[in-house]
Each structure stands twice: as structure tokens, then as C-alpha cells.
Amino acid sequence: MTTFSFSLQTGETGPLEKGSEPDRLRIPIPCHTPILSEGDQVLVGTKIAIANHDGSGDMHAPMAGIIQDILPYSMLIKVNGKDRAKTKKAPSADGAPLKEWLRDMGAQVKNIDKAPILIINAVPPEPGISIYDPLLRDYRKTLELGLETVQRIVKPSKMFLVAAKGNRANAFANCTVMHVAPTYPNGIDEMVIKAVTGQEVLPDAPPDDTVILSVSDLYFIGRIMETGRPLTETIMTIGNRNYLIRVGTPVGFLAEQAGATVQPGDRIVMGGPMRGLTAINLEQGVGKDTTGLQILRKDESLKTTDNFCLGCGECERHCPARIMPGMISRCAEFKQFKRAEDFHIHSCIECGICGYWCKAQRPLLQYIRLAKYELALLRKDETPSDMIVQAETGQAGEKE
Ligand code: SF4
Ligand code: SF4
Incomplete structure (x- = not known):
């Protein structure tokens, strides 16, 4: 049996590494409409699907290839090259045009609106997920560019960076740095908002005067601004290392690259051990918000049951x-x-x-x-x- 800890302390982590390149991508499009068809050739960065929800980012091809099939919630690209689509220039205007451009470039800009309080969540989302640590240590310039960009939309009068006590959290831009106890679930946005503002909020309903973003959100917005290229990657903790992974990389490929053999009955969990979702099969591709990969062995994980509730409280x-x-x-x-x-x-x-x-x-x-x-x-x-x-x-x- 593995031992489980609720600690959010990450310790020292290594550099952010580039994940290996798979030969196919199964890109999740859970709330998108595909704009291309099976058989179409795409370049790195070609837009392939438009988000149906206000604030969700459009989807772009992370690698060049041919679209092999389109299912209701995913799209398969067979990789065949490295040619890139043209870069795009950010608008000089602030506010709504900039927000719309970022959304068009694949960033999740839901809830990024004008507000007096801007919170950067640097508390690990779950135990064992350390994705923010290498970003805060090695990518300050990109994060600061991301923050400047977000400021052009939010126009906050107060900014906070919230970190778990004991983790890396130096002074950051002109944010007030706050610490919370390094214990799960203190990294969930609603908990962080409460720590800063004292307000309890419903999930996905931040108060009108507050915008909250994670360190990786800032990083991705900073990368879009630096490169003029859309967001096609996610950052994941696999084992105790952190990787930049192309969206759509199959979980089975990631497990194989990590040297793990998946046996019948094992579960591959996308995300952390508490909130993660079990992959349907080894071909399921990771999304923009997948933060980690865990393999739960058949005989190691807690067995869920249909036992009746004991009313124990x-x-x-x-x-x-x-x-x-x-x-x-x-x-x-x-x-x-x-x-x-x-x-x-x-x-x-x-x-x-x-x-x-x-x-x-x-x-x-x-x-x-x-x-x-x-x-x-x-x-x-x-x-x-x-x-x-x-x-x-x-x-x-x-x-x-
Ligand atoms: S009901 Fe369960 S999952 Fe929901 S907040 Fe309470 S402990 Fe967490
Ligand atoms: S009351 Fe006890 S048995 Fe019922 S759901 Fe809660 S913990 Fe489980």
C-alpha cells in the first residue's frame, strides 16, 4: 500500500523538462466545435476547434499532422512533421480586445475581467503536484510578462501571490505575498480566495471584485505574448519531475516514457490523487488543465464500494x-x-x-x-x- 500525505510542501524540484514527442495526439475537445475535417493537414499552431463557452480557449494543433478522426469529444492527429503556422501579433489595445485575442490563442480567460483584486494562486493544487515550483524559480520573466498582460485587462489596485508555507515564494512583481498552511485542500481556488478576502464563494463563482489565476495560467499567457504562438501545452508532474507536455499526448505514452508498465486493473489518473480523473483508456490525451499523472495499482488503491452509508458523520x-x-x-x-x-x-x-x-x-x-x-x-x-x-x-x- 502506498502512504498518502495531505502535505502540499514540494521540496526542491528539478528544471522543467520537455516531454517526448508522441506519433499521435488525441486532443480533447469537450466543449469545442471542430472547424476542420478528417484528412485535413495541420501545422503546429493551426486552429482546429472553436470553444463554445465564453472564456474557454480555442484549440490548436500542438504538432503538425493529419486529422485522422473526429469523435464527439476528441480529435486524433497522426503526426507527420514539424512545420509551424505563422505567429500572430498581440493587439496594442488593453481590456476586451486583448482578452479576446488571448482566448483566440487558446488561453483560458474565463473570469479575467476588470476587478480591484488580482490573486495569483501559487499553492500546489494537490499533494504531489509541484508544477509551480520550477516556474517560480526559472521563468520569472515569462511570469512577469503574463502578469503585465493580465493587468492590462483586470486593472487591479491590489495584487496578491498566495503560496504554501515552506514552498518557494519570493517577492513577485508588486504582489503582496501571503502564505497558507501547506495542507490540502488549501490550494483550491475557493480556499485561496477565502484566505485573501475572507469571503466564502461557490465553486467557479469568484466574487465580482476578485480575479484568481494560477502560476501556470500566468506562464501560458506570458508564453503566448513572448512567442506569438497559441497555447498547445500543459505542465504536468510525473513522478517527482515536471514536464511540458503537448496537449493530446496519450496517457499510455506518458506512462511508457516514465518507465511504468500498466497492468490490467491499474488506473491512470490524470491530475492529482484527490481530484484527478481516471483515464478511459491508454489512448486518452491530456488536456490543457491536466496537472499530473498517477498510476494507481490494482491492489494499492482504496476500493470504492456500494456499501450503504453508516451515518457515522x-x-x-x-x-x-x-x-x-x-x-x-x-x-x-x-x-x-x-x-x-x-x-x-x-x-x-x-x-x-x-x-x-x-x-x-x-x-x-x-x-x-x-x-x-x-x-x-x-x-x-x-x-x-x-x-x-x-x-x-x-x-x-x-x-x-
Ligand atoms: S462534500 Fe466532499 S468533495 Fe465536497 S467539499 Fe466537502 S469534503 Fe470536499
Ligand atoms: S456518514 Fe460515514 S459512512 Fe456515511 S458517507 Fe459519511 S463517512 Fe461514509
Whole structure:
């Protein structure tokens, strides 16, 4: 059994490394409309799909190749060269035109609007994910360019950089540096907003006066400005190293490059051990927001069950949103999705801690995500296709 720790301390990390080049890319397009067809040749940086949601970035080809197939939520590119599309110049105007240009270049600019408070989240999102550390150490200029660019849209009067105590967090531009305890889930945006402003907010609903971005968001915006090329990469912690990985790289390829053999029954988790999503198969490609890769061995991970709730209250005791995960899970289990709202399901920040502590090993986070998805379908005011409905998260290991 692996030992699991909630610590967000990253220790010393090595440089950011370039991931190997796969011979095919399975690019996720969960909320995009493809603008090309099967058989089309693309260059590095060719736009291949337009985001359907305001603020989501458009998708561009990370490598040159031929589009081999297009499925509802992904696109396969067979790599065949290195030719690049032309670079694009950023607009000189600030505000909305700059935001729209960044979105067109693939950056996620949702919620980047004029606001008096700008928060840079440098707290690792999950235990074992150290992607911000090499950026803060080795890519200061790019980060500062990213920050200058964001400032041209947000026009903040106060800026904060929030880091986990004990991790790298020197003075950064003219941000006030704040520290939070290096314990999960303190890196989740809602927790960071609360640490800075004292306000509790619902997931994905920052207060009107606050914009929050991660260190990697700044890095990607800085890279777009430096190069005039679209965002086609993500940064991932694999093992204890950090890599720049092309979007769409299959998880099986990454596991192979890391020297790992995936056996039947093992799970590849995209992201961290608490909030990550199990890949459907070895060919699934990583997205722009995939922060890590974990392999949960068949006999090492906690087994989720359909055990009934014991009513022990252990999940409630640990829930940072102070809601009742056990009751919500029962609503989902018996398809009483509307009732889950009576138990404040929308306050859940999806940290996964309840499932970790559940005495009955119930898949609590999975039940909660299922209920949120069903509620979105009922409301019909959201596009369910952008909500990931994969059932499993990786909740690794044993309690310390
Ligand atoms: S995932 Fe569980 S512990 Fe975390 S906020 Fe939601 S209900 Fe609470
Ligand atoms: S920890 Fe598990 S068994 Fe206990 S109340 Fe919560 S859901 Fe029920």
C-alpha cells in the first residue's frame, strides 16, 4: 500500500523538462466545435476547434499532422512533421480586445475581467503536484510578462501571490505575498480566495471584485505574448519531475516514457490523487488543465464500494465546505438529485476529502459529481458536455 500525505510542501524540484514527442495526439475537445475535417493537414499552431463557452480557449494543433478522426469529444492527429503556422501579433489595445485575442490563442480567460483584486494562486493544487515550483524559480520573466498582460485587462489596485508555507515564494512583481498552511485542500481556488478576502464563494463563482489565476495560467499567457504562438501545452508532474507536455499526448505514452508498465486493473489518473480523473483508456490525451499523472495499482488503491452509508458523520467532520457529503451521496444513490440541493451540493468544492475518510468507502466525490451533472441536465442552462462525467477519481493510498 502506498502512504498518502495531505502535505502540499514540494521540496526542491528539478528544471522543467520537455516531454517526448508522441506519433499521435488525441486532443480533447469537450466543449469545442471542430472547424476542420478528417484528412485535413495541420501545422503546429493551426486552429482546429472553436470553444463554445465564453472564456474557454480555442484549440490548436500542438504538432503538425493529419486529422485522422473526429469523435464527439476528441480529435486524433497522426503526426507527420514539424512545420509551424505563422505567429500572430498581440493587439496594442488593453481590456476586451486583448482578452479576446488571448482566448483566440487558446488561453483560458474565463473570469479575467476588470476587478480591484488580482490573486495569483501559487499553492500546489494537490499533494504531489509541484508544477509551480520550477516556474517560480526559472521563468520569472515569462511570469512577469503574463502578469503585465493580465493587468492590462483586470486593472487591479491590489495584487496578491498566495503560496504554501515552506514552498518557494519570493517577492513577485508588486504582489503582496501571503502564505497558507501547506495542507490540502488549501490550494483550491475557493480556499485561496477565502484566505485573501475572507469571503466564502461557490465553486467557479469568484466574487465580482476578485480575479484568481494560477502560476501556470500566468506562464501560458506570458508564453503566448513572448512567442506569438497559441497555447498547445500543459505542465504536468510525473513522478517527482515536471514536464511540458503537448496537449493530446496519450496517457499510455506518458506512462511508457516514465518507465511504468500498466497492468490490467491499474488506473491512470490524470491530475492529482484527490481530484484527478481516471483515464478511459491508454489512448486518452491530456488536456490543457491536466496537472499530473498517477498510476494507481490494482491492489494499492482504496476500493470504492456500494456499501450503504453508516451515518457515522466522518465525512462531515472533514468537509471544508461544512456540508453533508453522506446525505448528498444518498440523494445521488437514490436518484433524488433535486434533494441534493437541500444539502447545499453547489457549495462542494470537489476536494474529495470526504471520500478519503468515508468509513464505508463510498465513492462520495463520484456521487457528488454525478448529482451535479444530473442537476445541470435538469436546469438545461448549462451544456453538460463540458462537465466531465467520468465516474472515478483516484483516491490513493492509506491514511498516514
Ligand atoms: S468533495 Fe466532499 S469534503 Fe470536499 S467539499 Fe465536497 S462534500 Fe466537502
Ligand atoms: S463517512 Fe461514509 S459512512 Fe460515514 S456518514 Fe459519511 S458517507 Fe456515511
